[in-house]
Amino acid sequence: AAPGVHVAEKEAKRDYQEVYNAIATKIRDEDEYDNYIGYGPVLVRLAWHSSGTFDRNDNSGGSFGGTYRFKKEMNDPSNKGLQNAFDFLRPIHEQFPWISSGDLYTLGGVTAVQEMMGPKIPWRSGRVDQPENTVPDNGRLPDASQGASYVRNLFDRLGFGDRETVALIGAHALGKTHYENSGYEGPWGPSPNVFTNDFFVNLLNAHWTLNTNKKGVKQWDNDQGHMMLPTDMALVKDPKYRKLVEEYAKDQDVFFRDFSKAFAKLLENNIKFPDQNKPHYFKTLDEQDL
Ligand code: ZEM
Structure with missing residues:
Protein backbone atom coordinates (compact mmCIF):
# COMPACT_ATOMS: atom_id res chain seq x y z
CA ALA A 1 0.00 0.00 0.00
CA LEU A 141 -15.11 20.31 4.91
CA PRO A 142 -16.87 22.34 2.23
CA ASP A 143 -17.91 25.98 2.67
CA ALA A 144 -21.50 26.36 1.41
CA SER A 145 -21.08 30.00 0.35
CA GLN A 146 -18.83 29.07 -2.60
CA GLY A 147 -19.29 28.37 -6.32
CA ALA A 148 -18.69 25.58 -8.84
CA SER A 149 -14.90 25.82 -9.16
CA TYR A 150 -14.50 25.60 -5.39
CA VAL A 151 -16.79 22.56 -5.24
CA ARG A 152 -14.91 20.89 -8.11
CA ASN A 153 -11.57 21.46 -6.38
CA LEU A 154 -12.75 20.20 -3.03
CA PHE A 155 -14.25 17.00 -4.43
CA ASP A 156 -11.14 16.46 -6.52
CA ARG A 157 -9.15 16.45 -3.26
CA LEU A 158 -11.45 13.59 -2.18
CA GLY A 159 -10.85 11.76 -5.46
CA PHE A 160 -14.24 12.45 -7.04
CA GLY A 161 -15.13 13.59 -10.56
CA ASP A 162 -18.17 15.66 -11.56
CA ARG A 163 -20.57 12.73 -11.80
CA GLU A 164 -19.79 11.44 -8.33
CA THR A 165 -19.85 14.96 -6.89
CA VAL A 166 -23.33 15.76 -8.17
CA ALA A 167 -24.65 12.35 -7.12
CA LEU A 168 -23.28 12.80 -3.58
CA ILE A 169 -24.75 16.28 -3.14
CA GLY A 170 -28.13 14.73 -4.04
CA ALA A 171 -28.14 13.67 -0.37
CA HIS A 172 -29.45 17.21 0.23
CA ALA A 173 -32.91 15.77 -0.39
CA LEU A 174 -32.47 14.78 3.26
CA GLY A 175 -32.75 16.82 6.42
CA LYS A 176 -32.45 20.56 6.70
CA THR A 177 -30.15 23.43 7.51
CA HIS A 178 -30.35 25.00 10.98
CA TYR A 179 -29.54 28.60 11.95
CA GLU A 180 -27.83 27.40 15.09
CA ASN A 181 -25.49 25.06 13.21
CA SER A 182 -24.57 26.65 9.90
CA GLY A 183 -26.37 30.00 9.75
CA TYR A 184 -28.64 28.68 6.98
CA GLU A 185 -32.25 27.72 7.60
CA GLY A 186 -34.77 25.35 6.06
CA PRO A 187 -35.20 22.04 4.26
CA TRP A 188 -34.32 21.46 0.60
CA GLY A 189 -37.62 19.81 -0.20
CA PRO A 190 -40.93 18.36 0.98
CA SER A 191 -39.82 14.92 2.24
CA PRO A 192 -36.64 15.38 4.32
CA ASN A 193 -36.65 11.83 5.68
CA VAL A 194 -37.23 9.94 2.43
CA PHE A 195 -34.32 9.37 0.07
CA THR A 196 -35.41 10.49 -3.42
CA ASN A 197 -34.09 12.42 -6.42
CA ASP A 198 -36.26 15.38 -5.34
CA PHE A 199 -33.23 17.57 -4.72
CA PHE A 200 -32.49 17.64 -8.46
CA VAL A 201 -36.13 18.00 -9.51
CA ASN A 202 -36.64 20.88 -7.10
CA LEU A 203 -33.34 22.55 -7.99
CA LEU A 204 -34.31 22.63 -11.68
CA ASN A 205 -38.01 23.36 -11.43
CA ALA A 206 -38.66 25.69 -8.50
CA HIS A 207 -38.34 29.43 -8.72
CA TRP A 208 -35.38 30.46 -6.55
CA THR A 209 -34.61 33.89 -5.17
CA LEU A 210 -31.44 34.94 -3.39
CA ASN A 211 -32.11 36.30 0.09
CA THR A 212 -30.07 37.44 3.03
CA ASN A 213 -31.52 35.53 5.96
CA LYS A 214 -31.97 36.60 9.60
CA LYS A 215 -28.41 35.54 10.38
CA GLY A 216 -27.10 37.74 7.54
CA VAL A 217 -26.26 34.68 5.42
CA LYS A 218 -27.12 34.45 1.72
CA GLN A 219 -29.32 31.52 0.70
CA TRP A 220 -31.76 30.75 -2.13
CA ASP A 221 -35.42 30.33 -1.20
CA ASN A 222 -38.60 29.38 -3.02
CA ASP A 223 -42.21 30.14 -2.11
CA GLN A 224 -42.76 26.65 -0.63
CA GLY A 225 -40.37 27.18 2.28
CA HIS A 226 -37.51 25.25 0.68
CA MET A 227 -33.96 26.48 0.35
CA MET A 228 -30.73 25.94 -1.59
CA LEU A 229 -27.16 26.68 -0.55
CA PRO A 230 -24.96 28.71 -2.91
CA THR A 231 -22.98 25.49 -3.57
CA ASP A 232 -26.25 23.71 -4.47
CA MET A 233 -27.17 26.48 -6.91
CA ALA A 234 -23.69 26.17 -8.46
CA LEU A 235 -24.81 22.76 -9.74
CA VAL A 236 -27.28 24.39 -12.15
CA LYS A 237 -25.13 27.39 -13.01
CA ASP A 238 -22.15 25.32 -14.14
CA PRO A 239 -23.00 23.70 -17.51
CA LYS A 240 -21.16 20.42 -16.82
CA TYR A 241 -22.81 19.98 -13.45
CA ARG A 242 -26.18 21.01 -14.87
CA LYS A 243 -26.20 18.16 -17.42
CA LEU A 244 -25.84 15.71 -14.55
CA VAL A 245 -28.53 17.42 -12.48
CA GLU A 246 -30.87 17.05 -15.46
CA GLU A 247 -30.00 13.39 -15.84
CA TYR A 248 -30.62 12.62 -12.16
CA ALA A 249 -33.85 14.65 -12.12
CA LYS A 250 -35.15 12.53 -14.99
CA ASP A 251 -34.04 9.13 -13.79
CA GLN A 252 -34.15 8.08 -10.14
CA ASP A 253 -32.66 4.68 -10.88
CA VAL A 254 -29.52 6.17 -12.38
CA PHE A 255 -29.23 8.53 -9.39
CA PHE A 256 -29.65 5.67 -6.91
CA ARG A 257 -27.03 3.57 -8.69
CA ASP A 258 -24.48 6.42 -8.89
CA PHE A 259 -25.14 7.61 -5.34
CA SER A 260 -24.63 4.12 -3.95
CA LYS A 261 -21.27 3.73 -5.70
CA ALA A 262 -20.03 7.20 -4.79
ZN1 ZEM B 1 -24.42 18.69 3.33
N1 ZEM B 1 -24.84 20.36 4.43
N2 ZEM B 1 -23.02 19.74 2.27
N3 ZEM B 1 -23.89 17.02 2.30
N4 ZEM B 1 -25.75 17.66 4.40
C1 ZEM B 1 -25.81 20.45 5.40
C2 ZEM B 1 -26.69 19.45 5.78
C3 ZEM B 1 -26.67 18.16 5.30
C4 ZEM B 1 -22.70 21.08 2.41
C5 ZEM B 1 -23.13 21.93 3.47
O1 ZEM B 1 -22.46 23.06 3.70
C6 ZEM B 1 -24.21 21.58 4.34
C7 ZEM B 1 -22.97 16.90 1.30
C8 ZEM B 1 -22.33 17.95 0.70
C9 ZEM B 1 -22.35 19.27 1.18
C10 ZEM B 1 -26.04 16.32 4.25
C11 ZEM B 1 -25.34 15.40 3.48
C12 ZEM B 1 -24.34 15.73 2.59
C13 ZEM B 1 -25.81 21.76 5.94
C14 ZEM B 1 -26.71 22.25 7.06
C15 ZEM B 1 -24.83 22.48 5.28
C16 ZEM B 1 -24.49 23.94 5.51
C17 ZEM B 1 -26.14 21.91 8.43
C18 ZEM B 1 -27.04 22.43 9.53
O2 ZEM B 1 -27.26 23.65 9.54
O3 ZEM B 1 -27.49 21.61 10.34
C19 ZEM B 1 -21.81 21.48 1.34
C20 ZEM B 1 -21.24 22.86 1.11
C21 ZEM B 1 -21.61 20.36 0.58
C22 ZEM B 1 -20.80 20.17 -0.67
C23 ZEM B 1 -20.48 21.14 -1.49
C24 ZEM B 1 -22.78 15.51 0.96
C25 ZEM B 1 -21.80 15.01 -0.09
C26 ZEM B 1 -23.63 14.78 1.77
C27 ZEM B 1 -23.85 13.31 1.87
C28 ZEM B 1 -23.51 12.41 0.95
C29 ZEM B 1 -27.22 15.99 5.03
C30 ZEM B 1 -27.91 14.63 5.08
C31 ZEM B 1 -27.60 17.15 5.70
C32 ZEM B 1 -28.79 17.34 6.64
C33 ZEM B 1 -28.38 17.21 8.08
C34 ZEM B 1 -29.51 17.42 9.06
O4 ZEM B 1 -29.19 17.50 10.26
O5 ZEM B 1 -30.67 17.48 8.68
Whole structure:
Protein backbone atom coordinates (compact mmCIF):
# COMPACT_ATOMS: atom_id res chain seq x y z
CA ALA A 1 0.00 0.00 0.00
CA ALA A 2 1.13 3.58 -0.72
CA PRO A 3 2.32 5.69 2.27
CA GLY A 4 -0.54 6.65 4.52
CA VAL A 5 -2.98 4.15 3.05
CA HIS A 6 -4.69 2.29 5.86
CA VAL A 7 -5.00 -1.48 5.85
CA ALA A 8 -8.25 -2.67 7.37
CA GLU A 9 -8.38 -5.40 9.98
CA LYS A 10 -9.54 -8.82 8.81
CA GLU A 11 -13.21 -9.24 9.55
CA ALA A 12 -13.90 -11.34 12.63
CA LYS A 13 -17.05 -13.40 13.02
CA ARG A 14 -19.36 -10.58 13.96
CA ASP A 15 -22.96 -9.96 13.10
CA TYR A 16 -23.02 -6.53 11.48
CA GLN A 17 -26.64 -6.97 10.47
CA GLU A 18 -27.37 -7.00 14.20
CA VAL A 19 -25.68 -3.60 14.58
CA TYR A 20 -27.58 -2.34 11.52
CA ASN A 21 -30.84 -3.50 13.11
CA ALA A 22 -30.05 -1.78 16.43
CA ILE A 23 -29.36 1.52 14.65
CA ALA A 24 -32.42 1.15 12.41
CA THR A 25 -34.71 0.34 15.33
CA LYS A 26 -33.46 3.35 17.28
CA ILE A 27 -34.06 5.60 14.24
CA ARG A 28 -37.62 4.26 14.07
CA ASP A 29 -38.25 4.60 17.81
CA GLU A 30 -36.85 8.10 18.28
CA ASP A 31 -38.85 9.61 15.45
CA GLU A 32 -39.57 12.93 17.23
CA TYR A 33 -36.03 14.28 16.71
CA ASP A 34 -35.81 17.58 14.77
CA ASN A 35 -39.57 18.10 14.52
CA TYR A 36 -40.24 14.54 13.41
CA ILE A 37 -37.60 14.38 10.69
CA GLY A 38 -35.85 11.77 12.82
CA TYR A 39 -32.14 10.92 13.08
CA GLY A 40 -31.66 9.59 9.52
CA PRO A 41 -30.32 12.77 7.90
CA VAL A 42 -27.94 13.76 10.70
CA LEU A 43 -26.50 10.21 10.67
CA VAL A 44 -25.86 10.50 6.93
CA ARG A 45 -24.14 13.80 7.56
CA LEU A 46 -21.92 12.30 10.28
CA ALA A 47 -20.86 9.51 7.91
CA TRP A 48 -20.05 12.13 5.26
CA HIS A 49 -18.17 14.51 7.56
CA SER A 50 -16.18 11.74 9.24
CA SER A 51 -15.04 10.64 5.75
CA GLY A 52 -14.91 14.00 3.97
CA THR A 53 -11.73 15.16 5.71
CA PHE A 54 -9.69 12.92 3.39
CA ASP A 55 -6.91 14.49 1.33
CA ARG A 56 -5.63 12.28 -1.48
CA ASN A 57 -2.46 14.39 -1.75
CA ASP A 58 -1.08 13.06 1.53
CA ASN A 59 -3.61 10.33 2.42
CA SER A 60 -4.52 12.12 5.65
CA GLY A 61 -8.00 12.33 7.14
CA GLY A 62 -10.88 10.06 6.15
CA SER A 63 -13.09 7.57 7.94
CA PHE A 64 -10.50 4.96 8.93
CA GLY A 65 -9.33 6.29 12.30
CA GLY A 66 -12.74 7.30 13.65
CA THR A 67 -11.15 10.60 14.69
CA TYR A 68 -14.46 12.49 14.88
CA ARG A 69 -14.57 11.22 18.50
CA PHE A 70 -11.78 13.66 19.48
CA LYS A 71 -12.64 17.22 20.60
CA LYS A 72 -10.60 18.94 17.93
CA GLU A 73 -12.61 17.36 15.11
CA MET A 74 -15.93 17.41 16.96
CA ASN A 75 -15.48 21.14 17.58
CA ASP A 76 -14.71 21.97 13.95
CA PRO A 77 -17.32 24.70 13.23
CA SER A 78 -18.31 22.68 10.12
CA ASN A 79 -19.36 19.84 12.42
CA LYS A 80 -21.90 21.83 14.46
CA GLY A 81 -25.00 19.72 15.07
CA LEU A 82 -23.30 16.37 14.54
CA GLN A 83 -23.03 15.90 18.30
CA ASN A 84 -26.67 14.78 18.04
CA ALA A 85 -25.65 11.89 15.79
CA PHE A 86 -22.71 11.04 18.06
CA ASP A 87 -24.97 10.99 21.14
CA PHE A 88 -27.48 8.84 19.22
CA LEU A 89 -24.75 6.29 18.46
CA ARG A 90 -23.26 6.24 21.98
CA PRO A 91 -25.63 3.55 23.41
CA ILE A 92 -25.20 1.51 20.21
CA HIS A 93 -21.43 1.61 20.78
CA GLU A 94 -21.98 0.47 24.39
CA GLN A 95 -24.09 -2.43 23.12
CA PHE A 96 -21.46 -3.42 20.51
CA PRO A 97 -18.16 -2.32 22.10
CA TRP A 98 -16.13 -4.38 19.59
CA ILE A 99 -17.02 -2.15 16.63
CA SER A 100 -14.50 0.59 15.78
CA SER A 101 -15.59 4.22 15.73
CA GLY A 102 -14.93 4.56 11.99
CA ASP A 103 -16.97 1.45 11.26
CA LEU A 104 -19.81 2.72 13.47
CA TYR A 105 -19.98 6.24 11.97
CA THR A 106 -19.99 4.88 8.41
CA LEU A 107 -22.44 2.08 9.18
CA GLY A 108 -24.75 4.69 10.76
CA GLY A 109 -24.90 6.53 7.42
CA VAL A 110 -25.46 3.34 5.43
CA THR A 111 -28.27 2.29 7.77
CA ALA A 112 -29.91 5.71 7.58
CA VAL A 113 -29.83 5.86 3.76
CA GLN A 114 -31.36 2.39 3.45
CA GLU A 115 -34.01 2.89 6.14
CA MET A 116 -35.06 6.15 4.43
CA MET A 117 -35.79 4.04 1.32
CA GLY A 118 -32.55 4.88 -0.45
CA PRO A 119 -30.37 2.48 -2.43
CA LYS A 120 -28.44 -0.41 -0.90
CA ILE A 121 -24.95 0.72 0.04
CA PRO A 122 -22.27 -1.99 0.05
CA TRP A 123 -20.29 -1.60 3.29
CA ARG A 124 -17.07 -3.21 4.50
CA SER A 125 -15.74 -3.49 8.05
CA GLY A 126 -12.24 -3.21 9.44
CA ARG A 127 -11.52 0.44 10.24
CA VAL A 128 -9.26 0.78 13.28
CA ASP A 129 -9.38 3.65 15.80
CA GLN A 130 -6.33 5.88 15.49
CA PRO A 131 -4.84 8.18 18.16
CA GLU A 132 -5.52 11.85 18.66
CA ASN A 133 -2.39 12.99 16.83
CA THR A 134 -3.94 11.77 13.55
CA VAL A 135 -6.93 14.16 13.77
CA PRO A 136 -6.91 16.28 10.60
CA ASP A 137 -6.89 20.06 10.91
CA ASN A 138 -10.24 21.84 10.89
CA GLY A 139 -11.37 23.50 7.68
CA ARG A 140 -11.32 20.58 5.24
CA LEU A 141 -15.11 20.31 4.91
CA PRO A 142 -16.87 22.34 2.23
CA ASP A 143 -17.91 25.98 2.67
CA ALA A 144 -21.50 26.36 1.41
CA SER A 145 -21.08 30.00 0.35
CA GLN A 146 -18.83 29.07 -2.60
CA GLY A 147 -19.29 28.37 -6.32
CA ALA A 148 -18.69 25.58 -8.84
CA SER A 149 -14.90 25.82 -9.16
CA TYR A 150 -14.50 25.60 -5.39
CA VAL A 151 -16.79 22.56 -5.24
CA ARG A 152 -14.91 20.89 -8.11
CA ASN A 153 -11.57 21.46 -6.38
CA LEU A 154 -12.75 20.20 -3.03
CA PHE A 155 -14.25 17.00 -4.43
CA ASP A 156 -11.14 16.46 -6.52
CA ARG A 157 -9.15 16.45 -3.26
CA LEU A 158 -11.45 13.59 -2.18
CA GLY A 159 -10.85 11.76 -5.46
CA PHE A 160 -14.24 12.45 -7.04
CA GLY A 161 -15.13 13.59 -10.56
CA ASP A 162 -18.17 15.66 -11.56
CA ARG A 163 -20.57 12.73 -11.80
CA GLU A 164 -19.79 11.44 -8.33
CA THR A 165 -19.85 14.96 -6.89
CA VAL A 166 -23.33 15.76 -8.17
CA ALA A 167 -24.65 12.35 -7.12
CA LEU A 168 -23.28 12.80 -3.58
CA ILE A 169 -24.75 16.28 -3.14
CA GLY A 170 -28.13 14.73 -4.04
CA ALA A 171 -28.14 13.67 -0.37
CA HIS A 172 -29.45 17.21 0.23
CA ALA A 173 -32.91 15.77 -0.39
CA LEU A 174 -32.47 14.78 3.26
CA GLY A 175 -32.75 16.82 6.42
CA LYS A 176 -32.45 20.56 6.70
CA THR A 177 -30.15 23.43 7.51
CA HIS A 178 -30.35 25.00 10.98
CA TYR A 179 -29.54 28.60 11.95
CA GLU A 180 -27.83 27.40 15.09
CA ASN A 181 -25.49 25.06 13.21
CA SER A 182 -24.57 26.65 9.90
CA GLY A 183 -26.37 30.00 9.75
CA TYR A 184 -28.64 28.68 6.98
CA GLU A 185 -32.25 27.72 7.60
CA GLY A 186 -34.77 25.35 6.06
CA PRO A 187 -35.20 22.04 4.26
CA TRP A 188 -34.32 21.46 0.60
CA GLY A 189 -37.62 19.81 -0.20
CA PRO A 190 -40.93 18.36 0.98
CA SER A 191 -39.82 14.92 2.24
CA PRO A 192 -36.64 15.38 4.32
CA ASN A 193 -36.65 11.83 5.68
CA VAL A 194 -37.23 9.94 2.43
CA PHE A 195 -34.32 9.37 0.07
CA THR A 196 -35.41 10.49 -3.42
CA ASN A 197 -34.09 12.42 -6.42
CA ASP A 198 -36.26 15.38 -5.34
CA PHE A 199 -33.23 17.57 -4.72
CA PHE A 200 -32.49 17.64 -8.46
CA VAL A 201 -36.13 18.00 -9.51
CA ASN A 202 -36.64 20.88 -7.10
CA LEU A 203 -33.34 22.55 -7.99
CA LEU A 204 -34.31 22.63 -11.68
CA ASN A 205 -38.01 23.36 -11.43
CA ALA A 206 -38.66 25.69 -8.50
CA HIS A 207 -38.34 29.43 -8.72
CA TRP A 208 -35.38 30.46 -6.55
CA THR A 209 -34.61 33.89 -5.17
CA LEU A 210 -31.44 34.94 -3.39
CA ASN A 211 -32.11 36.30 0.09
CA THR A 212 -30.07 37.44 3.03
CA ASN A 213 -31.52 35.53 5.96
CA LYS A 214 -31.97 36.60 9.60
CA LYS A 215 -28.41 35.54 10.38
CA GLY A 216 -27.10 37.74 7.54
CA VAL A 217 -26.26 34.68 5.42
CA LYS A 218 -27.12 34.45 1.72
CA GLN A 219 -29.32 31.52 0.70
CA TRP A 220 -31.76 30.75 -2.13
CA ASP A 221 -35.42 30.33 -1.20
CA ASN A 222 -38.60 29.38 -3.02
CA ASP A 223 -42.21 30.14 -2.11
CA GLN A 224 -42.76 26.65 -0.63
CA GLY A 225 -40.37 27.18 2.28
CA HIS A 226 -37.51 25.25 0.68
CA MET A 227 -33.96 26.48 0.35
CA MET A 228 -30.73 25.94 -1.59
CA LEU A 229 -27.16 26.68 -0.55
CA PRO A 230 -24.96 28.71 -2.91
CA THR A 231 -22.98 25.49 -3.57
CA ASP A 232 -26.25 23.71 -4.47
CA MET A 233 -27.17 26.48 -6.91
CA ALA A 234 -23.69 26.17 -8.46
CA LEU A 235 -24.81 22.76 -9.74
CA VAL A 236 -27.28 24.39 -12.15
CA LYS A 237 -25.13 27.39 -13.01
CA ASP A 238 -22.15 25.32 -14.14
CA PRO A 239 -23.00 23.70 -17.51
CA LYS A 240 -21.16 20.42 -16.82
CA TYR A 241 -22.81 19.98 -13.45
CA ARG A 242 -26.18 21.01 -14.87
CA LYS A 243 -26.20 18.16 -17.42
CA LEU A 244 -25.84 15.71 -14.55
CA VAL A 245 -28.53 17.42 -12.48
CA GLU A 246 -30.87 17.05 -15.46
CA GLU A 247 -30.00 13.39 -15.84
CA TYR A 248 -30.62 12.62 -12.16
CA ALA A 249 -33.85 14.65 -12.12
CA LYS A 250 -35.15 12.53 -14.99
CA ASP A 251 -34.04 9.13 -13.79
CA GLN A 252 -34.15 8.08 -10.14
CA ASP A 253 -32.66 4.68 -10.88
CA VAL A 254 -29.52 6.17 -12.38
CA PHE A 255 -29.23 8.53 -9.39
CA PHE A 256 -29.65 5.67 -6.91
CA ARG A 257 -27.03 3.57 -8.69
CA ASP A 258 -24.48 6.42 -8.89
CA PHE A 259 -25.14 7.61 -5.34
CA SER A 260 -24.63 4.12 -3.95
CA LYS A 261 -21.27 3.73 -5.70
CA ALA A 262 -20.03 7.20 -4.79
CA PHE A 263 -21.18 7.01 -1.15
CA ALA A 264 -19.55 3.59 -0.70
CA LYS A 265 -16.34 5.02 -2.17
CA LEU A 266 -16.51 8.08 0.12
CA LEU A 267 -16.77 5.85 3.19
CA GLU A 268 -13.84 3.71 2.02
CA ASN A 269 -11.47 6.38 0.74
CA ASN A 270 -7.86 5.63 1.66
CA ILE A 271 -8.55 2.12 2.97
CA LYS A 272 -7.21 -1.15 1.63
CA PHE A 273 -9.46 -4.04 2.65
CA PRO A 274 -8.23 -7.63 2.86
CA ASP A 275 -9.85 -9.85 0.21
CA GLN A 276 -11.83 -11.72 2.85
CA ASN A 277 -13.66 -8.55 3.96
CA LYS A 278 -16.51 -8.86 1.50
CA PRO A 279 -19.03 -6.03 1.19
CA HIS A 280 -22.17 -6.46 3.28
CA TYR A 281 -25.52 -5.72 1.70
CA PHE A 282 -27.78 -5.18 4.70
CA LYS A 283 -31.46 -6.01 4.78
CA THR A 284 -33.76 -3.20 5.86
CA LEU A 285 -36.04 -3.73 8.87
CA ASP A 286 -38.90 -3.88 6.39
CA GLU A 287 -37.28 -6.69 4.41
CA GLN A 288 -36.88 -8.66 7.65
CA ASP A 289 -40.49 -7.99 8.74
CA LEU A 290 -39.09 -6.32 11.85
ZN1 ZEM B 1 -24.42 18.69 3.33
N1 ZEM B 1 -24.84 20.36 4.43
N2 ZEM B 1 -23.02 19.74 2.27
N3 ZEM B 1 -23.89 17.02 2.30
N4 ZEM B 1 -25.75 17.66 4.40
C1 ZEM B 1 -25.81 20.45 5.40
C2 ZEM B 1 -26.69 19.45 5.78
C3 ZEM B 1 -26.67 18.16 5.30
C4 ZEM B 1 -22.70 21.08 2.41
C5 ZEM B 1 -23.13 21.93 3.47
O1 ZEM B 1 -22.46 23.06 3.70
C6 ZEM B 1 -24.21 21.58 4.34
C7 ZEM B 1 -22.97 16.90 1.30
C8 ZEM B 1 -22.33 17.95 0.70
C9 ZEM B 1 -22.35 19.27 1.18
C10 ZEM B 1 -26.04 16.32 4.25
C11 ZEM B 1 -25.34 15.40 3.48
C12 ZEM B 1 -24.34 15.73 2.59
C13 ZEM B 1 -25.81 21.76 5.94
C14 ZEM B 1 -26.71 22.25 7.06
C15 ZEM B 1 -24.83 22.48 5.28
C16 ZEM B 1 -24.49 23.94 5.51
C17 ZEM B 1 -26.14 21.91 8.43
C18 ZEM B 1 -27.04 22.43 9.53
O2 ZEM B 1 -27.26 23.65 9.54
O3 ZEM B 1 -27.49 21.61 10.34
C19 ZEM B 1 -21.81 21.48 1.34
C20 ZEM B 1 -21.24 22.86 1.11
C21 ZEM B 1 -21.61 20.36 0.58
C22 ZEM B 1 -20.80 20.17 -0.67
C23 ZEM B 1 -20.48 21.14 -1.49
C24 ZEM B 1 -22.78 15.51 0.96
C25 ZEM B 1 -21.80 15.01 -0.09
C26 ZEM B 1 -23.63 14.78 1.77
C27 ZEM B 1 -23.85 13.31 1.87
C28 ZEM B 1 -23.51 12.41 0.95
C29 ZEM B 1 -27.22 15.99 5.03
C30 ZEM B 1 -27.91 14.63 5.08
C31 ZEM B 1 -27.60 17.15 5.70
C32 ZEM B 1 -28.79 17.34 6.64
C33 ZEM B 1 -28.38 17.21 8.08
C34 ZEM B 1 -29.51 17.42 9.06
O4 ZEM B 1 -29.19 17.50 10.26
O5 ZEM B 1 -30.67 17.48 8.68
